[in-house]
């Protein structure tokens with residue numbers, strides 16, 4: 001009897017184990033078969049009122065690149081009459097240990113201004129879609145409408161734990177600036193661009209923001225290493241209007257409302273960008289000009305290799321230069337020709353500490369520093385441009401206001 005009971009118990013346990021194994025195997029097989037999109041992010045590639053660009057990766061290369069959109073905030077993709085479909089481009093990128101990942105870039109165009117859309121991305125097959133997310137196109141901005149955006153820099157983590165801080169920095173930023181229309185990141189997104197887990201965590205932690213609010217990136221020395229920015233660039237679909245000779249996606253410009261933004265790459269092709277910058281600024285008809293760079297012309301110290309760019313900033317009256325790299329907070333007096341000038345007559349250079357775990361000690365004060373500190377917490381800035389006034393407010397991750405100023409035209 002006892003032996004029989006033992007055999008029955010053993011039999012039941014074996015069946016349970018086999019079933020559990022089969023369920024796990026089926027789940028894994030399904031995830032691999034589906035190859036769901038990862039690292040989904042939206043960007044501005046052309047007019048923010050009528051378009052939105054998307055980028056994502058897949059574990060395998062060679063899959064289709066499809067975006068579906070419906071108006072409103074309900075995912076009703078099954079009603080095919082109202083679903084907009086956009087097909088993008090698939091490519092591949094080589095990551096750590098020689099592995100290949102699928103890269104997918106697409107752009108939805110012809111959208112209605114000031115309108116909410118829900119979208120999903122994937123390979124167009126059932127089981128291959130991302131979760132749905134929602135975004136709003138810019139309103140057809142009149143010249144005097146306010147534009148608010150978030151500025152961050154040097155999220156520069158390695159582990160998921162590191163990127164929790166970056167996620168929390170953006171959570172606080174959007175709590176204080178819920179109407180922010182996009183994010184400008186001044187470079188060094190991860191510590192080591194070859195590490196895939198870092199990129200996954202970079203996009204995953206603030207997923208709800210990055211799938212709905214465009215992230216406009218700048219290339220840092222941890223994004224372009226030994227002249228190679230291919231992994232960094234593979235994560236973004238930005239305007240293809242950059243300088244000849246620069247790595248793809250590392251130099252570009254875009255307009256939002258009455259502001260012209262120029263993103264430069266301090267890591268390579270500096271000479272090649274100088275004439276491009278001049279041409280680019282000479283063509284802008286926007287009231288405000290903001291430049292974003294990684295190594296600061298006037299940060300914790302001066303990056304002298306870009307002094308020709310500074311001359312052009314002076315020549316075209318660039319209002320604000322957003323910088324990174326030093327992992328401390330600094331704001332310059334208005335500067336022109338290397339000298340301090342009166343408010344409204346020069347360019348202000350700001351480095352908003354870092355948005356991730358790596359904070360440096362404050363460097364020595366320089367003649368151009370109007371504000372210069374390290375208060376030991378990750379930071380972000382909320383910037384609003386309205387009519388002839390730019391308002392800049394820098395906060396720490398807990399919402400403490402650490403610096404603020406306004407610029408007037």
Ligand SMILES: [Fe+2]
Pocket residue numbers: 154156187188220222325326327
């Ligand atoms: Fe950095």
